[in-house]
């Protein structure tokens with residue numbers, strides 16, 4: 001075989017190697033780029049920070065609509081009240097920090113607690129830690145009925161080592177102020193009055209839990225009330241009276257019935273606890289009657305018991321019969337749902 005023919009024979013092999021190298025290089029580049037794109041998307045994953053308009057009115061974001069029983073689609077009790085550019089939270093339940101990020105909220109100007117069942121406060125540490133990592137240097141004001149100091153001090157105590165590690169590692173970039181909320185305990189009545197926002201704490205009925213309260217937020221002529229955990233009772237009705245929006249917990253005992261019957265045979269202790277749980281929450285039909293009588297203009301349901309999946313069928317079942325007792329719109333809450341009161 002002469003040189004030319006060798007070359008002719010060899011050329012396709014050489015070309016294949018080059019092509020292979022090119023393909024390998026291209027694949028590596030694609031993998032590298034997509035890995036980094038994924039990383040970038042991960043960083044951005046949480047929606048970019050929301051621009052809050054200082055001239056905007058009152059709005060509400062349901063950040064946590066679940067209960068202690070795990071439901072991947074629902075954080076536990078947490079509601080954001082946005083007044084202009086200020087953001088306040090009513091309760092800080094499990095995974096509230098995830099919903100906050102998903103809503104693009106990067107600031108918290110104050111926290112109001114309704115009571116101290118753990119599904120209403122357990123997410124506080126995560127929220128403060130993430131604000132600290134975001135470079136926030138402030139002591140967040142926390143308000144609640146008696147018990148707030150004990151609960152917040154307990155959570156902060158569990159972060160003592162974490163805070164030490166972060167201060168050792170990051171120095172002054174991580175502010176220890178963020179892990180020292182300013183806690184004040186209040187009796188029902190006006191608990192906050194600043195730059196046109198008035199917040200009134202009202203008593204609710206969650207026996208045997210004492211104290212248990214809800215809040216009314218009044219801003220630019222609109223009222224949003226948040227129930228906390230409660231049965232329907234006269235104190236709750238007074239707190240909700242005339243609200244443009246009532247964010248209320250609710251239980252549909254009918255939906256519990258099959259589960260109760262099933263559990264009752266195999267686990268009577270659990271069945272009894274379910275029955276006791278139903279008793280100290282707001283029955284959907286009683287809530288509809290109360291909202292009608294109290295002149296509530298719009299009702300948003302949160303803290304849904306049972307913790308239904310966020311779909312139309314389950315939601316229609318949950319509020320079955322309510323519209324026959326209440327004339328206003330009923331919103332069945334899903335995490336991230338936003339309700340503006342400006343219009």
Ligand SMILES: [Zn+2]
Pocket residue numbers: 067077117119120229303
């Ligand atoms: Zn609860």
Ligand SMILES: [Zn+2]
Pocket residue numbers: 115117206209229
């Ligand atoms: Zn409770």
